[in-house]
Structures are given as C-alpha cells and as structure tokens.
Amino acid sequence: MRLLEYQGKELFLNVGLPVSAGQVAHNLDEVESIAKSINNTVVVKAQVLVGGRGKAGGVKLASTPEEARQQAENILGMDIKGEKVETVLVTEAVDIEREFYLSITFDRAQRKPVIIFSVEGGVDIEEVSANNPDAIAKAWINPLLGLTPYLIRSVLFDSGVEKKLFKPLTDIIQKLYQAFVKFEANLVEINPLAQLPSGELAVLDSKFVVDDEAIFRLPEVQSFGGEIHNDPLEEKAEAVGLQYVKLDGNIGIIGNGAGLVMSTLDVVSLAGGKPANFLDIGGGATAEVMKQALEIVLSDAQVEGLFVNIFGGITRGDEVAKGLIAARDELGIHVPMIVRLTGTNEAEGRALLEEADITPVASMEDGAEQIVAHTQAAMKS
Ligand code: GDP
C-alpha cells in the first residue's frame, strides 16, 4: 500500500527523521488556522499518490494565512494525473540551499535492499538516471549484516558529496533504514532531502510503500484508518479475485502467475519501457476473467499500450483468446495491444486471434520491444 506524503512523514517522525511541523487540512478554514499556528511561511501540498505534484501546480508557498487559503482554494479539488485532491498538507516552509535524493527499496534482481543516493535531488530521479547516470550512487545491503557504516560511507563516497556532510547524512540513512525495516516497506524515498542554509538536513517529501501483507501487524499504519488511500482499480480487481497493482509508467501488463508477471515487468523495463500497472489473472482463467482483466487495466488513464503475456498451463490459450476478442469487441480497446500466447491450446488460441486480426508475437522479448516502440510513438505524436 502506498501512503500519502503526510502519512509517510508520520512514520519518518516515528524513527526520528527531521520532518518539519505540519498538519493535514480538508477545507480552507483548516488551512488558514494551521498556517496561523505555524506563524511563518508555509507550503501547501496536495495529498495525492501520484508523483510530480510540484510540476502539476500542487505544491505552493504562502507567506500569510490568507495566501495559504488562496493557494489551497486552487489546489483542493484539483485533478492531478487523474487523482482528485481532497486534502492538503500545510507545513512550515524552509529555505533550501541544495536538494538531495535518497531512497531504500528492494532490488529484485539482486534480492537485496538497495540504498540510492544522489546529489542531484529535487527532480525526477528517472530523469537523472537517463541524463546523468553517474550522479546516482547505489549500495546493496546484505540482509544478514544489516546496514554497516562501511556501506554508508561507500555510497556517500561514490556520490561525490562533501566529507563534511557524511555525518548528518549517515544519521539520516540509518534512520531511513530503520523506518524501512520497522514498517516493512517496499520503498522509502525522500526527494528532496534538503540542505538548509544552516547546514542542517530536512525531509521535505516522502514516498512510502508498505508491504500489504504486513499491515495487519503494523498499528501505526492501521491508524491511518479511513484515510488509507486505496486505488479504486485495486479494489475492483480484488473484488473479482484478481491481483492488480498500480505503477508509474504508461504500459499496462497482464499475465498469468506472479513469476511470469514479474519477468514481464523486467523485460519491458529492459526494453526501455515503464509499466503503468500489472494484473495477474492467476491460473485457469476463463474468457470472462480475461475480459474483466482488460477492463480493469484499460480503465487506468495512464495506460497508452497493453502487453498481454500468457503462458498456458492450466490457463488455456483459446479461453484467453476468446476473452481478448470479447473485450475488444465490447469495450473497444483504444490503445495498441501486443499479445504473446504459448502453452496449452496455443494453436487454437492463435487461430482465433488471427481470425480476429490480432497477431500474437513470437516471444516475450519481442512483445516487450514492440509495445515499447508503440507507446514511445504514442508519446511523440
Ligand atoms: P513532488 O513534486 O510531488 O515531488 O513534491 P515535493 O514535496 O517534492 O515538492 C516539490 C518541490 O517543491 C520541491 O522539490 C521543492 O523545490 C519545493 N518545496 C517543497 N517544500 C519546500 C519548502 O519548504 N521550501 C521551499 N523553498 N521549497 C519547497
């Protein structure tokens, strides 16, 4: 489950990370009174799960409570990448000297948590990674040894950050790892981690993804209660017994079986694409399930292309094909779709697809490359 910024910041505060004072507001009066109590310049920030709020106009400075109210009036109700803003966080603003990037996440390929640090923070880390990959330092944590001082020094050294910041940054990295472990996160990210004119560091944003299976033993996360922000499509999928997960990119992924779905994500990433989501139809899916799967994935407004990767075992190729064709005929598939189909009843499935003018690709790699080519063309046009 992905948390809102203010929820992630609460968990950061729990481990002693330097988060500035703030409160969430649901309406303009609350915004004004929080700003009054802070009695300084504040930042009014849209609380939505998508990133890039700043660029979308969802993060604004205000020097008086009246101005905070005006900014909030623009932000509340705003649509950011398909998400409606219902709450804002009002925090004390700081002066920023420099912005760093810091995160800890699982590296699936290495099967270890990885620390990622960059002196080029503030901006989208994918942008840094594309334009200036040397500006990103990484270090992998051996789960048996834990986070050693040596490992922290190595990542800071690689990043090129000045020696005098090693000590405060080490403290932040240790606390962030504590949060990662304590709250069973899949991802914790601080961007920006700001250096203030005094030299102190401050956590200005949070991205926090908690493992869904761990929530039952995390009272701090449960306490967010009704404020927990579930993706409506995730709920819809769960209701019909499908596993759907929202991601940040533009390619929808459907597969059968967790292993195949994970490999599909990797292959698409290797081909230079970014998955928008993934949906696992599980084993033995019928045409009806396949159709529901397409309906869910296509309802994601970020999807600009679809890659369906089915390896038939107990799932039958002809059922998959029937579901795909029914979905196309009934829902209308408005984006390019690439299908790979192998295994049980493959020949029957392919024949049905070809009759319906859908040409399956030869391999998973082929499919990944084709869908990436299609979606990149969509982005340019
Ligand atoms: P995001 O765009 O969704 O990642 O939202 P952020 O919380 O990262 O805010 C976007 C940008 O707003 C940051 O990179 C900062 O440049 C700016 N910002 C956020 N908080 C402050 C603050 O307290 N003071 C100043 N001067 N800028 C801030």
Ligand code: MN
């Ligand atoms: Mn940010």
